[in-house]
Amino acid sequence: MVEMNKMDKMDKTDKTDKTDKTDKTDKTDKADRNGLDRNGLTRRDFLKATSTAAIAGALFMSDPRDVFGQVTEKKTRVVLVRDKDVLDSTGNVDANVLERMLDNAVTALLDEPDPANAWKRIVKPEDVVGIKTNQWGHLPTPKALENAIEKRVIGAGVSEKNISIRDQGVLDDEIFVKSTALINVRPMRTHHWSGVGSLIKNYIMFSRTPWGYHDDSCADLAKIWALPVCAGKTRLNILVVLTPLFHGIGPHHFNPEYTWLYGGLLVGVDPVAVDSTGVRILVAKRKEYFGEDRPLNPPPKSIYFADTRHHLGTADPAKIDLVKIGWEEGILI
């Protein structure tokens, strides 16, 4: 079975967050917003902690070891798999290529040559599996990827009736409510308020009061991962970077001008590490496109605090073992 150290640790250490009480929690975080609370960080803190201002300024979560609390001997593995042929000339997903990418990613992640065996380490026949997808209209999780995941989960012995694929309404979905395993899959995009729509944010539907997590540009989204309905259940995180959205304008925050064919999937056990890697790709693309450093707008604090405050995983690239497979051109990272 895939190691769940990060989730287990959170499950054990964050018992006080077992109820959905975001509106009432973290008063201490909010109490002194006007500068009296010095638990926060300034640009200068990052500059002091890193050797290059460019990395800190652009990613502002990159390296400062002394502000990243957890030190682990073993790096967290994240697999980036890319294929330039994953979309056809009309922009439609080639399901066969995408399925192959998923297999390659999972086998590389677990050092297990056979995809079927790799999936048997991710889920067991007795598991009840929720595949948490994302249906944002402009950039949804590709149906072909949902199908490929479901096929592999069934191949691992899970009964079809014990699998559900869903975005909204998970709290009213019997499978999700009684799930023993979750697979988290969604596209990477910039986001109006949280900076990025990412794996961590994808669990916001596990709260009936998602707006309760909007404070401070969604800084504490990782709290959601401690809710009983999902705590400790996540077996795999898949961040879709086929055509990521690297910049958003207007009320609907989408314009094809700000997407590009990256042709990738980022796959890992640690959602923070996968998200952090995805952010680095977006930041690099923004710099390439705009010709200057353009930090994400707003900064993706939820990923930073998922590491430093909530200890859900690591956002520090120095602690991430990034395995790259496939198409190398324009990899940006």
Next chain:
Amino acid sequence: MVLLAAGGLSMSGLAPGFPIQLPDRVLEWAASGEDRIYTAENLFEYIDGGAELYLSYGLSSVFARTYTREGEPDITVDLFDMGSSENAFGAFSHSRETIDSTFGQGSQYTKGLLLFWKDRYYVSILASPETKASKAAVFALAREIESEIPREGPLPGILDFVPRDSLIEESIRYFHHYIWLNSHYFVSDENILHIDENTGAVLAKYGSGDKRWYLVVVEYPSDMEARLARTDFVIHYLPEMDIEPVAQIEDSTWTGCRGSGSILAVVFNAPARETAVGLLDQVEAIIESKETGGDNTEPR
């Protein structure tokens, strides 16, 4: 037909607060479905995750209509009543990349999305993916809406305190929430400049190439509040300011701040001491000129 989403009511004719008549047809597109109005209370239902931007600029309500044409992309019009022209400009400035006044008091077109502002209205017209015909329709619709808004509105007064030398005009951002400062130039996880709904703040970028520096000017409700903000900023960000007007920080750039009355100006990332001091001097000169009844601002 207008669906007043806030109260779940339907009504005919013009929507309250929206004396803007939109056409039933534009070129080959026809209005389709029910018009919708959202307010601050339910904007979340319409804009997934994006409502906070408009709420932070004091959104009053938004009117949404969709036009359809077979074989062409839908055209979605969102007409935001921001309550004041200052806030309409602020919402527009948030993502402005170019200086363009083709529509209203400022506009921007990017592959199927037209944004513009005029008076207290911020307007978004989206037709994606763009086609030749949809682009023509979007522009025609923008002309109609623009002409329906009878007057122009004033820009935020605090923009007058932004010196023009070396300014990247399209970089100007106007806001009331510190999150938006961090969006464009990360300063602190905390609101150490005390920017909130009672302050007006502007961020402007200067320079070119690799050398870019930033000016933040904030106007507070009182001189005392400006002094408190300056004190907090110095304590938490620039303690060297106790003895120097500007300071060189860890990345070798220069940062400094200066307060005058209810105005606080802060320079970040200046490539040289003289650059930082010079910019603060220019802001101070504008403030003094205004106090003495002159007008030292350059025409915009």
